[in-house]
Amino acid sequence: MSPNIVLVVAIAALFTVGVYLLLERSLSRVLIGVILLGNGANLLFLVAGGAAGRPPIVGATPEGQMTDPLPQAMVLTAIVITLGLSAFLLAMAYRSWQLHRHDEVQDDVEDRRIARLAAIDERATTDDDTEGTGSRIDEEAASIRDETDEGAPARPAGEPARTAGEGER
Amino acid sequence: MTDWTWLVPLPVVVPLSAAGLALALYRRPTLQRVVSVVALIVVVLVSAALLVLADDGPLVVDVGGWAAPVGIDLVADRLSALMLTVSATVTLCVLLYSLAQGQEDDEESAPISIFHPTYLVLTAGVANAFLSGDLFNIYVGFEILLAASFVLLTLGGTRERIRAGTIYVVVALLSSILFLVALASIYAATGTVNLAQLAIRLPEIDPGVRLVLQVLLILAFAIKAAVFPLSAWLPDSYPTAPAPVTAVFAGLLTKVGVYAIIRTQTLLFPEGRLDDVLMWAALATMVIGILGAVAQDDIKRLLSFTLVSHIGYMVFGIALATDAGWTAAIYYVAHHITVQTALFLVVGLVERAGGSTSLTKLGGLAKLAPVLAILFFVPAMNLAGIPPLSGFLGKLGLLEAGVQVGTPLAYVLVVGSVVTSLLTLYALVKAWNKAFWQVPEEERPPVRLPFGMVGPAAALIVFGLGLTVAAGPLYAYTERAADALTERTPYVEAVLPDGKRGKGVSVDVTEEAAHGGEAGEAGTDAAGTSGSAAVRTDVAEVGG
Numbered sequence: 001m002s003p004n005i006v007l008v009v010a011i012a013a014l015f016t017v018g019v020y021l022l023l024e025r026s027l028s029r030v031l032i033g034v035i036l037l038g039n040g041a042n043l044l045f046l047v048a049g050g051a052a053g054r055p056p057i058v059g060a061t062p063e064g065q066m067t068d069p070l071p072q073a074m075v076l077t078a079i080v081i082t083l084g085l086s087a088f089l090l091a092m093a094y095r096s097w098q099l100h101r102h103d104e105v106q107d108d109v110e111d112r113r114i115a116r117l118a119a120i121d122e123r124a125t126t127d128d129d130t131e132g133t134g135s136r137i138d139e140e141a142a143s144i145r146d147e148t149d150e151g152a153p154a155r156p157a158g159e160p161a162r163t164a165g166e167g168e169r
Numbered sequence: 170m171t172d173w174t175w176l177v178p179l180p181v182v183v184p185l186s187a188a189g190l191a192l193a194l195y196r197r198p199t200l201q202r203v204v205s206v207v208a209l210i211v212v213v214l215v216s217a218a219l220l221v222l223a224d225d226g227p228l229v230v231d232v233g234g235w236a237a238p239v240g241i242d243l244v245a246d247r248l249s250a251l252m253l254t255v256s257a258t259v260t261l262c263v264l265l266y267s268l269a270q271g272q273e274d275d276e277e278s279a280p281i282s283i284f285h286p287t288y289l290v291l292t293a294g295v296a297n298a299f300l301s302g303d304l305f306n307i308y309v310g311f312e313i314l315l316a317a318s319f320v321l322l323t324l325g326g327t328r329e330r331i332r333a334g335t336i337y338v339v340v341a342l343l344s345s346i347l348f349l350v351a352l353a354s355i356y357a358a359t360g361t362v363n364l365a366q367l368a369i370r371l372p373e374i375d376p377g378v379r380l381v382l383q384v385l386l387i388l389a390f391a392i393k394a395a396v397f398p399l400s401a402w403l404p405d406s407y408p409t410a411p412a413p414v415t416a417v418f419a420g421l422l423t424k425v426g427v428y429a430i431i432r433t434q435t436l437l438f439p440e441g442r443l444d445d446v447l448m449w450a451a452l453a454t455m456v457i458g459i460l461g462a463v464a465q466d467d468i469k470r471l472l473s474f475t476l477v478s479h480i481g482y483m484v485f486g487i488a489l490a491t492d493a494g495w496t497a498a499i500y501y502v503a504h505h506i507t508v509q510t511a512l513f514l515v516v517g518l519v520e521r522a523g524g525s526t527s528l529t530k531l532g533g534l535a536k537l538a539p540v541l542a543i544l545f546f547v548p549a550m551n552l553a554g555i556p557p558l559s560g561f562l563g564k565l566g567l568l569e570a571g572v573q574v575g576t577p578l579a580y581v582l583v584v585g586s587v588v589t590s591l592l593t594l595y596a597l598v599k600a601w602n603k604a605f606w607q608v609p610e611e612e613r614p615p616v617r618l619p620f621g622m623v624g625p626a627a628a629l630i631v632f633g634l635g636l637t638v639a640a641g642p643l644y645a646y647t648e649r650a651a652d653a654l655t656e657r658t659p660y661v662e663a664v665l666p667d668g669k670r671g672k673g674v675s676v677d678v679t680e681e682a683a684h685g686g687e688a689g690e691a692g693t694d695a696a697g698t699s700g701s702a703a704v705r706t707d708v709a710e711v712g713g
Contacts, residue, residue: 022343027335034342041349048357071356074305078349081312085342088319092334095326105339106332108405114464 003047011047014040027093027103031086038082045071045078173222177230177245179215180253180296183208188289195282202268205285209261212292216254223250224646227653227663229302229671237302237664237671238363244302246660247650248499252299252428255503258632259420259510260292262625266514267413269621284324291317291417298425302664304355304362307429308348311393315341318422321414322406329409337406344392351385358382365664368436368657383438387430387447394426396484397454400477404461407476408469408526412517415469419476420510424502427483431498434487435654436661447488448578455481455589462596468516468526471600472509475552475593479505482567482589485582489570495651497566500644504551504559507633511548514626519545519604522616528600532609538618542605547630549601551637553594559636562644564590 014036021033049071056066093103100106187208194200222228227246231237245253267284294314301307319341323334356362358378359370371379388399395403403423407415434441458478465471483505486498516526522538523531535542547558554560564586571583636643653659664671 022339030339034339034346037346038349041346041353044350044353045356048353071353074352074356077309084316088316089338089342092323092331092338096331096335099328099331105335108332110467110470111405114466118464
């Protein structure tokens with residue numbers, strides 16, 4: 001059996017438009033996209049059910065001529081679910097409008113921050129306790145007072161301790 | 170022997186009825202709490218019973234008495250029962266935790282009158298997805314749990330939650346539509362959506378069509394399970410929800426996707442033509458997920474990234490497609506549900522004690538709340554896979570299975586999972602050092618952590634340790650589960666004892682058997698086109 005060409009074209013059109021709208025930023029357009037995609041999937045179920053036939057009532061119709069009711073039952077379920085979720089999406093778009101005066105999908109701020117830090121090659125967290133004293137280990141060593149090192153005062157961190165550090169080594 | 174099949178629908182029916190009851194009792198918060206807790210305790214007990222019973226073979230219920238391929242059936246085999254038991258335990262602990270949190274804070278953070286019914290609906294949806302023996306019913310289960318999760322994620326409707334919710338909802342809807350398209354195509358190709366009957370009919374259709382169906386299903390489930398590159402939505406949306414909600418999402422929702430992948434891969438597409446693709450996906454999920462975790466500053470986001478990363482382990486086990494691989498994957502799922510949920514609960518406590526989830530701002534918690542330090546340390550080490558904890562056992566099983574397979578790709582995955590494990594350890598130790606040991610920016614007053622919140626978190630951690638202590642029997646159990654998955658026949662025979670019909674009664678069933686023989690053959694011959702005669706007479710009975 002070859003499927004109904006009109007249905008197939010309709011499905012293709014619905015999916016195309018749906019995907020296009022889904023890629024938009026505005027939540028109301030996304031919603032319309034989701035509804036169109038959902039309807040495309042529902043039509044696909046109708047095609048999956050095979051050719052249309054007589055009402056599927058046992059006794060009233062010979063078995064060979066019945067329409068397959070199972071895909072229609074599934075479509076009904078899917079329609080109800082899409083309806084409920086559309087309502088939820090609509091409520092969310094409205095809430096977003098209440099809060100921001102627009103319904104555009106926002107970027108994740110924290111995600112952006114981490115990405116910016118990565119772009120300038122910085123770490124997301126700073127290690128105060130391990131990096132506070134100096135960037136080089138010999139500078140750090142030089143700044144710490146050693147009891148065996150009599151008389152020599154502890155050098156404060158940050159002072160150019162490189163030559164002295166080398167002397168101590 | 171007594172017939173225990175009546176237990177099978179209870180994990181779905183009890184929470185759903187309780188949700189209705191809880192909704193009706195929205196003016197009586199105390200009664201609402203009692204209803205929810207009792208319902209979930211019942212679910213835990215029933216699931217544990219099913220766990221024991223399913224070891225003797227799958228329990229099948231034809232819902233409403235309609236025989237299997239016509240009606241919908243619920244099947245509790247070892248895999249489902251194990252998933253169900255772990256998830257029920259986790260949901261109960263999280264509920265108790267959120268009860269205490271609700272009492273400590275006022276209604277602001279979790280409006281109880283909405284929270285309870287929605288939470289119960291979520292539980293029912295998860296149970297339905299685990300138990301269903303019918304692909305369309307799995308879809309319905311997914312939708313139930315998704316709808317509930319939308320509400321839970323956007324509780325209170327604050328700025329941040331609406332932002333996170335938008336992304337989550339749109340991605341979830343997309344995956345649902347993909348699933349629907351897959352279902353329609355499967356029905357067109359085979360004329361059935363019953364898993365057992367699909368297992369019989371799918372091998373008979375054109376291999377190209379079969380591959381398309383497999384890809385569609387895997388795509389839909391991989392979005393749910395957050396397998397890279399379909400995982401970007403997860404770390405964006407989970408961290409904003411209230412702690413208990415994040416915890417239960419992290420534990421359960423992705424694992425439902427993983428379960429669906431295991432079920433369809435083993436039962437419907439045993440030839441495993443996508444295994445190599447899955448292997449690469451698993452590797453990418455593990456490595457990229459954990460690199461994301463290493464870069465994070467916010468501890469909730471860090472954990473969300475480890476969640477993504479560890480999904481890779483399970484996909485690895487599935488993609489190996491050997492008994493050993495599945496055994497380890499199933500054990501890993503059980504381990505990961507527990508430990509990830511426990512960690513998120515503990516982070517909720519950390520946020521409470523430290524006033525933040527940013528690792529830069531947190532500090533000195535080891536002095537402020539030593540109990541919390543232990544509570545964080547144990548599951549963190551468990552997640553990283555330090556011996557002898559269950560994370561180690563699961564990973565060891567996976568590595569063994571990978572080495573057994575022995576292909577170059579499997580070895581790459583073995584190396585990848587070891588690296589991931591080490592990086593997990595690094596990320597978690599960093600979090601541990603920062604949150605508990607670094608000198609805090611400002612001294613915080615000592616806080617009293619409510620026992621009602623510490624208790625359930627601790628209970629969950631102990632349950633996780635129990636998975637270690639009972640690892641022998643449990644691993645043997647998952648091994649038997651994996652054996653049954655490889656064989657496939659126990660599942661199919663339990664649902665369709667004579668290969669055609671379930672045990673339920675349906676009108677015309679004898680007539681059908683008389684002339685349905687040839688019609689059934691014709692149906693499978695005509696498969697690949699659509700809606701065959703046999704199918705049509707089958708489904709006519711639904712209408713009648």
